[in-house]
Amino acid sequence: GESVGLHLPTLSVQEGDNSIINCAYSNSASDYFIWYKQESGKGPQFIIDIRSNMDKRQGQRVTVLLNKTVKHLSLQIAATQPGDSAVYFCAERGWGKLQFGAGTQVVVTP
Amino acid sequence: EAQVTQNPRYLITVTGKKLTVTCSQNMNHEYMSWYRQDPGLGLRQIYYSMNVEVTDKGDVPEGYKVSRKEKRNFPLILESPSPNQTSLYFCASRGLGEKLFFGSGTQLSVL
Numbered sequence: 254g255e256s257v258g259l260h261l262p263t264l265s266v267q268e269g270d271n272s273i274i275n276c277a278y279s280n281s282a283s284d285y286f287i288w289y290k291q292e293s294g295k296g297p298q299f300i301i302d303i304r305s306n307m308d309k310r311q312g313q314r315v316t317v318l319l320n321k322t323v324k325h326l327s328l329q330i331a332a333t334q335p336g337d338s339a340v341y342f343c344a345e346r347g348w349g350k351l352q353f354g355a356g357t358q359v360v361v362t363p
Numbered sequence: 364e365a366q367v368t369q370n371p372r373y374l375i376t377v378t379g380k381k382l383t384v385t386c387s388q389n390m391n392h393e394y395m396s397w398y399r400q401d402p403g404l405g406l407r408q409i410y411y412s413m414n415v416e417v418t419d420k421g422d423v424p425e426g427y428k429v430s431r432k433e434k435r436n437f438p439l440i441l442e443s444p445s446p447n448q449t450s451l452y453f454c455a456s457r458g459l460g461e462k463l464f465f466g467s468g469t470q471l472s473v474l
Contacts, residue, residue, distance in 0.1 A: 296367070353398075
């Protein structure tokens with residue numbers, strides 16, 4: 254999984270399987286969280302967000318789970334496709350400021 | 364198409380030679396920001412602007428300048444670039460919500 258500000262782990266997933274990308278955040282006062290996808294050579298793209306008064310939010314093929322007790326955020330991608338290969342990173346908003354994690358490289362294998 | 368446009372995409376320069384990276388957005392966003400992205404680190408904010416003529420330092424402002432004379436443009440200026448400013452730079456903007464829209468990035472190498 255990912256922790257804000259350190260190494261870039263890699264998650265290898267077989268096409269069709271579900272992916273789970275983890276993010277440990279640091280600020281217990283953070284009230285808003287976002288997941289971004291960054292493909293090679295491109296800028297980050299918004300995937301999904303969640304506020305701290307929720308513990309789950311679903312989008313198209315993606316689900317974000319928030320566990321405030323252990324300060325953990327996860328992104329689940331259903332039926333992973335080759336086009337999902339990218340770096341995924343989370344961001345937390347604490348005290349009005351957005352802090353980004355370094356990301357997790359997701360590699361989809363056939 | 365709604366977008367944030369940065370130029371150039373790639374730039375190689377030498378230490379001390381002033382350069383400007385341009386950023387333009389066509390979404391009428393009030394908030395704009397510059398980030399740098401380095402290997403193993405998350406995006407770090409350089410400067411941001413809440414509106415025209417209003418700019419503030421982010422986490423790593425040293426060696427950079429910005430200006431916001433018009434709503435759509437937010438150029439990043441390196442008056443005297445140094446090798447430690449070699450990085451991938453992103454401009455971003457947002458409207459009333461929290462969602463940031465990013466440009467495609469500018470890869471800068473300072474020799």
